[in-house]
Amino acid sequence: MAGGFENEEAMKLFEKCPLCGGEVVEKEVEKLLKGDGNTAIVKVKAEVCHHCGERLYSPDVIAKFEDIRKRLKDGKIENFVEIGKSYQAA
Template sequence: MMPFEKCPVCGGEMVGKEVEKLLRGGVNTAILRVPAEVCLRCGERLYSQDVVRCFERIRAKLKRHDTKDFQPMGQAFKVTNCGLESSA
């Protein structure tokens, strides 16, 4: 899949895996499973050009709110205060 045997970040060994990728477009978010080369040492992920193009298409759809082909998975919430005191 990739021309890298070693990680371009740390030199670690790369292995092919299926990973979950979180994509954001505007206020919308999508999660998908895609193939990637993953570094066993640092966790760096490398994606093929086809996968990156897929990411770009999905982000554009999310920005346009064109989500009719996507499966809803619940709701997302922004938490502004979880009750923790600032240590500063």
């Protein structure tokens, strides 16, 4: 896996976890987003720390989260797919 930055995958944001210094690996994760009582789940790539489990997101992904939260608040969810109801348990 040597050879610099010529591969097609995006460059890693972090070589090490900024919290604990552990190894980070890129994974697809599900992120739960909330806005005004509505909830959306989005699958994104994140770098996840092996050691402490911290998830690190790229600025693009964070912008996407903000967009989705705003859509939830504004009710602009036409392109979201309903997958079930959410409940809060006591």
